[in-house]
Amino acid sequence: MKVDVVMPQLGESVAEGTVVKWMKKPGDSIAMDESILEITTDKVDSEIPAPAAGTLVEILTQEGETVAVGTPIARIETEAGATAVPSRPSSRDTSVHDGSDRPGTKVVVYRRPGAVTAKKPTTGKRFYSPLVRSIARTEGISAVELESVAGSGDRGRVTKKDILAFLDARGAATAISPALAAPAMARPAGPVEEIPMDRMRKAIAEHMIRSVQTSAHVTSISEADVSAIVRFREKFKDPFRRQEGISLTYTPFFAKAVVKALKEFPLLNSSLDGDRILLKRAIHLGIAVSLDDGKGLIVPVIRDADEKNFLGLAKTIVDLSNRARIKKLVPDEVQGGTFTITNPGIFGGLIGTPIINQPQVGILGTGAIVKRPVVINDAIAIRSMMYLSLSYDHRIIDGAMGTLYLQRVVQYLESFDPKELGWNVR
Amino acid sequence: MGAITYIQAISDGLREEMRRDDSVFLLGEDIGIYGGAFKVTKGFIEEFGPERVIDTPLAESAIIGVSIGAALMGLRPVAEMQFADFISCAFNQVVNNAAKIHYRWGASVPMTIRCPSGGGVHGGPYHSQNNEAWFFHTPGLKVVAPSTPYDAKGLIKSAVRDPNPVLYFEHKFLYRRIKEELPEEEIIVPIGEGDIKREGRDITIVTYGSMVHVSLEAAETLANEGIECEIVDLRSILPFDKAMILDSVRKTNRVLIVHEDVLTGGIGGEISAVISEEAFEQLDAPIMRIASIDTPVPYSPPLEEFFLPNKEKVINALRKLAAY
CATH class of the missing domain: 3.40.50.920 (Rossmann fold)
Structure with a gap:
């Protein structure tokens, strides 16, 4: 019996994948679940296990080729009587990355059992008519984009009219951007180097434009005195590294404050679906990680960030950002975020006005921590200060709520108490 | 020329075909001397004579059986079921004989069965049915159902000329309620075109x-x-x-x-x-x-x-x- 190996779906919004490398060649015998090739998508690289044991008889997609999810990419001839698991485009087919191949690192499995089935709180619920689906496919509208289309039909269903209006709006947007880059108009007189955009660049470009078009962006800015956190970090960063094997950064402090405040302001942890607001019970916190040399951006997600203690957050952040930089995240780790933190401060930036990560409604930018003279009780003191900028979607969050939320984050940062961390030098 | 009714259009179409082609003849219950229960064939016996406008006994099976035989012999019969509901008496003749002769023996059966159908006229269960679906399910037949005088005239003419058995469902409610000005020139509405x-x-x-x-x-x-x-x-x-x-x-x-x-x-x-x-x-x-x-x-x-x-x-x- 011949079994097809198909291009798996590595994530909700992923429509295609590129074969990076074949680890087996035709004629090789393979065991069930043995890795047979590497593929890459916008944000994730993955090894694909064989869906059946047998002999690899045919490779249908060569290295470097990109094909749609579900396309057969190879054929395996199984031995007579051998059973085969039908190969299907599911993220479950990818191996769970548990870090065990990295010696010296404590193994932490970040994917809870059931995480796969528990994902996407909104996607599966929405019904799309065959027409809407076929228009989306022909026009290259991703599943995530489709989710952002407001529906005017019965029970908020996306109608033909809605999706055509969405396409019009998108068409208008893309009509602008190529115009800016149009060689005839913008190309300067001198020699010019042309750099084709890679997949990630294109994905980011598309996502940013769409976000700006989708949400009514407002940015509120507040200032926080983080002297207590700075003092704590200075004092304990070395013991922390010795004891935990990772460096103590400011990000988990921010994450803790953001998550605590989100509990009190659930609207900041929501999405807008047509004319309904979806409050998300789970807090999955995205942390923007910039790749080396400005070669892109990945936002890995800390699942159920509110259920982790400080040490758990710190370790998760380090692990996710390390693996983000080497493109070794699994699909579930870059999906389903409900709120995002981005850190322009890491490059010395004082204030950023971040763009919302759709379909979320809020993103917090953390500026650089710098010592500044500040007035405390009518005296001038030198304190470690930082700016926090919160961009939020004014469609559902008004200025008052946005600012109150931001102030609550400030409060948590300023009232930092080492005793509440639950971490001690042993 | 003024607007004509749906029933007049059927009448006119039949008359034109009978004038055009001597092999076309009509048969049915009370269609001759009485001019038909709805008067579709009023004046026909006077113009074409009793050999081409035949009053039959109350026997639908016989009407269709005779039509099939005449069609096989090269004539073009137009049989009237006084009400479409009554066609069930001739069901076997229609679905097993008329519909299958060409398939079974390669012979053409160029006949038309007129079926006055439909409700809205308070006719009750035996004088109001729309039974086109019975025949829709039978390969070998053609079924038409015009809605306007233009289509009624154009389709009766196509039905008469068709080499196959055609069931022509004419709606009784439309007979005298729908009027339309028709062009002077000949009207043909091809079967199979919406x-x-x-x-x-x-x-x-x-x-x-x-x-x-x-x-x-x-x-x-x-x-x-x-x-x-x-x-x-x-x-x-x-x-x-x-x-x-x-x-x-x-x-x-x-x-x-x-x-x-x-x-x-x-x-x-x-x-x-x-x-x-x-x-x-x-x-x-x-x-x-x-x-x-x-x-x-x-x-x-x-x-x-x-x-x-x-x-x-x-x-x-x-x-x-x-x-x-």
Whole structure:
């Protein structure tokens, strides 16, 4: 019996994948679940296990080729009587990355059992008519984009009219951007180097434009005195590294404050679906990680960030950002975020006005921590200060709520108490 | 020339064919001296004589049997079933003989069976049925059902000229209610071709016969609400104009099928199936059907009104579809 190996779906919004490398060649015998090739998508690289044991008889997609999810990419001839698991485009087919191949690192499995089935709180619920689906496919509208289309039909269903209006709006947007880059108009007189955009660049470009078009962006800015956190970090960063094997950064402090405040302001942890607001019970916190040399951006997600203690957050952040930089995240780790933190401060930036990560409604930018003279009780003191900028979607969050939320984050940062961390030098 | 009625158009079409071709003759109950129960053949016996306008006994099986024999011998009979309901007496002659002779022996059976059908005239269960679906299911037959004088005339002429058995369903309710000015020149409506009776971009209504008029009225109301319906009048039911239906569906992406026959087993189910098989990805809403309810046709006028599809039922379905 011949079994097809198909291009798996590595994530909700992923429509295609590129074969990076074949680890087996035709004629090789393979065991069930043995890795047979590497593929890459916008944000994730993955090894694909064989869906059946047998002999690899045919490779249908060569290295470097990109094909749609579900396309057969190879054929395996199984031995007579051998059973085969039908190969299907599911993220479950990818191996769970548990870090065990990295010696010296404590193994932490970040994917809870059931995480796969528990994902996407909104996607599966929405019904799309065959027409809407076929228009989306022909026009290259991703599943995530489709989710952002407001529906005017019965029970908020996306109608033909809605999706055509969405396409019009998108068409208008893309009509602008190529115009800016149009060689005839913008190309300067001198020699010019042309750099084709890679997949990630294109994905980011598309996502940013769409976000700006989708949400009514407002940015509120507040200032926080983080002297207590700075003092704590200075004092304990070395013991922390010795004891935990990772460096103590400011990000988990921010994450803790953001998550605590989100509990009190659930609207900041929501999405807008047509004319309904979806409050998300789970807090999955995205942390923007910039790749080396400005070669892109990945936002890995800390699942159920509110259920982790400080040490758990710190370790998760380090692990996710390390693996983000080497493109070794699994699909579930870059999906389903409900709120995002981005850190322009890491490059010395004082204030950023971040763009919302759709379909979320809020993103917090953390500026650089710098010592500044500040007035405390009518005296001038030198304190470690930082700016926090919160961009939020004014469609559902008004200025008052946005600012109150931001102030609550400030409060948590300023009232930092080492005793509440639950971490001690042993 | 003034506007003529639907029944007059049938009459005129028959007369023209009888004048054109000597092999065309009529047979049926009381069609000669009495001129037919509905007077379709009034004056025919005077013009064409009793050999071409034959009064028969009350025996549908015999009428169809004679027609088949005459057709096999090279004549072109036009048999009248006084009411379409009575055709069941000749069912075997129609579905096993007329429909299968060409397949079985390669002989042509060029005959027309006129079937005055439909309700709305308080005729009760035996004088009101729309039984086209019985024959829709029988390969070897052709079935047509005109809605306007133009189509009625054009289709009776095509039916007479067709080399196959054609069942011609003429709707009694339309006989004297629908009038139209017809052009002087000869009218031929090819079997198998539908007609767009109204153009629109939002919803396709697939219908035929009397329901074309109900649909047109409903579409008028919906137009005032900004919803433009396109009305595909099938005219021919077997074969039906699949291409026209699918083209319209690809334009509007929403479909309502309306027929006066009862819902279950009506041709609407088949049309719906074809659309979902061949244009599934073009559908933005479920295919909906409006038809008579699944009971015998009631004799009581208020009950019959309740039974039949009407403008309000169609409007409600259209609004539902538009809002989906």
